[in-house]
Amino acid sequence: ALIIAVVAIVTTLIFAKTDSLLKSKVISLTSSLNVQMKLNLDSYLSRMETVGTLAFGVKDAYTYDASDPDNDEYEALNTEKDITDELNKLCIMDNFVDYGIVYRNNRTVGKISNGTTNLLGEDMFDKLSAMITRQRTKDGWAAGYLGNFKRIYYVKRVHENALIVLSFYTSELEAVFDNPETLGDMDIRLVNSDYNILYSARKDETGERLNDDILSRVKGKASASVMDDYYLVTVNSCGDDWYVICSIPTEIILAENNEMRIFIIIIALIAALTAAGLGMFISAKLTSPVKRAVSLLDVKATTDQLTGILNKQSFNERTAGRLDPKLGSESHALILLDLDNFKGVNDTLGHVYGDKVLAKTGSILKSEFTTEDYLGRIGGDEFCVLVNSTPPEGQDYISYITERCEALKTAFTGLYTGDDSNYKISASIGVSLFPKDGTTFDELYVASDKALYRSKKAGKDTYMFYDRTKDSEVNG
Helix, strand or coil: CHHHHHHHHHHHHHHHHHHHHHHHHHHHHHHHHHHHHHHHHHHHHHHHHHHHHHHHHCCCCCCCCCCCCCCCHHHHHHHHHHHHHHHHHHHCCCCCCEEEEEECCCCEEEECCHHHHHHHHHHHHHHHHCCCCECCCCEEEEEEECCEEEEEEEEEEEECCEEEEEEEEHHHHHCCCCCCHHHCCCEEEEECCCCEEEEECCHHHCCCECCHHHHHHHCCCCEEEEECCCEEEEEEEEHHHEEEEEEEEHHHHHHHHHHHHHHHHHHHHHHHHHCHHHHHHHHHHHHHHHHHHHHHHHHHHHECCCCCCECHHHHHHHHHHHCCCCCCCCCEEEEEEEECCHHHHHHHHCHHHHHHHHHHHHHHHHHHCCCCCEEEECCCCEEEEEECCCCCCCCCHHHHHHHHHHHHHHHHHCCEECCCCCEECCEEEEEEEECCCCCCHHHHHHHHHHHHHHHHHCCCCCEEECCCCCCHHHHC
16 A cells, blocks of 8 residues: 555656656747747848838939829839839739838839739828828838738838738748647737737638637737646747747647556556565656657757757757857858748648748758857758868868859759659849848858849859949838
């Protein structure tokens, strides 16, 4: 009886410990996932804003006013044609539904869809102006206008009589909210300040109000993790009063732990029938699966499960910690890589092939860079490398980084996918140097991103180093 009592107490303690550890680590993992989804969204929206500001570099786009009654009709038509041609070149860089300029008299240049024209009607300019919520930068994001949740709009004022307008379908956010297989049962949603769903993998939810079971746990909270007997829910606020909300039923989280409990009970019964000493020995052994589970969760919290390299949050943290403005004598390079036409792989061949391409990209990065370098997947098809390694003696640093980029480009030369391996995969690359182009991760990322856009505009499948003069137009 004493042996049974001792084993029962030890088993109960193990149950409590495993539940506590598992819940703690799952909360940490889910919180990290939510933060990564928020960072992915912020990065995506920032990129869209950058593409929008590129319109300021188009000749006459900043100064022309189609609502001016003194315009010569012939000259106006030619000017608008020239502006439209240049905007259309920028428009092909991403899957925009709208990319153009709307004037106070509702005249438009560029690509303004019939859907937008019909939705906003005759006072389109005034309704778009109302979407500007950030007075300092004179721009803003909007979704769900008149109950239409299929599109997300970005509006920026050019001058008092003109607005830059771009929009894309909410389905484009699928790559932003890429849910890892390890958390396949997790629901990821983007909601507005009224808690209407702007994006969900469950298409029928879009435009609906967030389920009360989830809403009651996060309403009024900007950043929080809540776990009870029914749900684990995490929330993080984004710009423009939007929220990324991740949720999963608690019973799914504990399902694997319940299997472990059955195993523990069986072993405990055996231990009770054997001896107290043997029982204690087995009880100690039972903690090893928990330790392995905890260790695995720690790895999952920092690693992108599809590619085997750092996830966005871990990469950003490690990179920010490595770059010290005081160490100006050190040399680093931030290499930003974006897969060309990756959306076409998913749309044409399916996500299975898309996942294979992402996994292969992770393998290429690990083979082309050293263990000293930081490798990270920071977006759906966006990867980043902080080069910490040094060139061989006698080789200058820029030629060393150029050599690395050439090797990376060559590695993609033979990369094909598809049933017949007939779908060519390539990558566009942007590079910035520490400390010349920036002394913090954010500064280097912006510089590399501008160089990356120049690579895209140059025809893709190439690399560009940041050039302050050539890339100045991105500043708008």
